[in-house]
Amino acid sequence: MTDTTQDRLAPDDRLPHRVDTAPWDPEEVEHLSPEQERFTTASQWWMVWWKLRRHRLAVISGVILLLLYASTLVSEVLAPYAVDSRHSRFIHAPPQAVHLFHEGQFVGPFVYGYRYNLDLETLRREYTPDPAKVQPIRFVCRGDPYQFWGLVETNWHLACPAEGGTLFLLGTDRLGRDLLSRMIYGTRISLTIGLIGITVSFVLGITIGGIAGYYGGWVDNLIQRLIEIIRSFPELPLWMALSAALPVTWNPIFVYFGITVILGLLEWTGLARAVRSKLLALREEDFTTAAQLMGAKPSRIIGRHLLPSFMSHLIASATLAIPGMILGETALSFLGLGLRPPITSWGVLLTEAQNINVVALYPWLMLPVVPVIVTVLSFNFLGDGLRDAADPYR
Structure with a gap:
């Protein structure tokens, strides 16, 4: 600004000729309490955990699931009898x-x-x-x-x-086997099949959904049409058809992994769509453009920058998908197309209750449905709590 312009300004509007260089007083700055400082410096995972703790039902469900999964490590010790121990003098004995x-x-x-x-x-x-x-x-x-x-x-x-x-705290079956012991052994199979199945589904969903969301265009259209075709088939008949295709002569362990892979191959579509929708929005962000300009490969951008941005949401989605796989295995085994003896699962145990006359005479044979209900409800409540805690807009 020239001197002529400076002279035309009112005295109060003129630029100051000196800058106030008064010393900075640290006492005038507002200090954060330890709790406030801990909150402002916390990571995303810590904030998710703090919000999850306020969801009482989700925490209780998480404790129940932890106890159930911990029991699978020592099933043989917890069971009063061996899995195939028979007592011919106590066939269909009540609890x-x-x-x-x-x-x-x-x-x-x-x-x-x-x-x-x-x-x-x-x-x-x-x-x-x-x-x-x-x-x-x-x-x-x-x-x-x-x-x-x-x-x-x-x-x-x-x-x-x-x-x-x-x-026999829960009675015996038609061969005189302790039902409680067999339910404890079945917990290991029924719970782990959900974890292994969701792992297969997680890998496929993240990979295919990530490709569709990052590249878009004809790649996205092709993958979306494939997902729509898979989801158009009735779920239970498709499970039954694929399970019936497994050779009867297979080892029970191979049948177990076969059922797990089938459940995982059919459950990845929902997760893939969630990943695709998130990546379509995140690929337009500035940090994605910066990574591209620095020469990062698409796999690195997706794995190191995009997926961690909503990993908490993916974990909540996976938690809600596990009950579906447990119910799928139970339904297939109940219909005789899933796991087969000598493998013991909750679905295999429920095959004893297919005859309504048997259930009317020996109602305790329906007890294996109780852990199925408890597990599914616990996963659903925990998934709801994780989804609310991971939502940044709540």
């Missing part, structure tokens, strides 16, 4: 209730033995509790031998029946 007092005296955890009677008119086995047979429950004891994870031969159990007694 035994646990008692603490006998005739007014404290005995500790025990069950009453059975009093057996055969109805000659209906040929039905009738079992009633016998108060004369007090059978204390033993803890950390030796019982049926087994191979821990198929490697170590041992016979230690968390709980065992009394010597010469029985411990």
